[in-house]
Amino acid sequence: MRTLILSLAAALTVTVAHAATYRLGGLEVGQPWSRPAAAGVNGAGYMTVTNRGATPDTLVAVESSAARKVEMHRSSMAGGLMTMQRLDSVLLPPGKAITFAPAGYHVMLIGLTKAQKAGDAVPATLVFSSGARLKIDFTVGQGPATGASPMGGMQMDHSKH
Ligand SMILES: [Cu+2]
Numbered sequence: 001m002r003t004l005i006l007s008l009a010a011a012l013t014v015t016v017a018h019a020a021t022y023r024l025g026g027l028e029v030g031q032p033w034s035r036p037a038a039a040g041v042n043g044a045g046y047m048t049v050t051n052r053g054a055t056p057d058t059l060v061a062v063e064s065s066a067a068r069k070v071e072m073h074r075s076s077m078a079g080g081l082m083t084m085q086r087l088d089s090v091l092l093p094p095g096k097a098i099t100f101a102p103a104g105y106h107v108m109l110i111g112l113t114k115a116q117k118a119g120d121a122v123p124a125t126l127v128f129s130s131g132a133r134l135k136i137d138f139t140v141g142q143g144p145a146t147g148a149s150p151m152g153g154m155q156m157d158h159s160k161h
Pocket of ligand 1: 084106
């Protein structure tokens with residue numbers, strides 16, 4: 001039990017490190033993050049975009065000097081293979097949160113201009129259909145401590161005893 005509590009504390013600490021939230025009108029962008037990667041390879045940015053407004057909005061582009069080219073992609077399983085599809089836009093319905101996460105929507109950073117190391121901030125600008133622009137930083141690290149990975153960590157800690 002003591003191990004479980006310590007693991008939870010560690011998981012919460014990680015969450016705080018990625019707790020950046022950006023707001024623009026009714027739009028909220030939470031916990032943008034990216035994985036460590038070498039210069040020249042392709043990276044991916046993840047985040048949660050919530051539309052707290054009353055009207056739909058659309059994410060039409062993501063710009064960043066951190067990569068040669070930036071696209072919005074969605075990964076999906078087809079015939080047992082993970083494939084990526086390029087998206088021209090991502091609809092943000094009112095009252096809904098769209099999650100960019102591994103194996104789903106992601107911001108594809110094609111040809112990283114420099115290496116991404118843990119703790120780095122990767123600057124990007126989100127462009128919406130209204131013309132509004134929102135600057136964010138993808139924090140380089142392991143991502144928010146939600147979903148399957150922290151549970152996996154707890155199970156690993158338990159197996160030591
Ligand atoms: Cu992709």
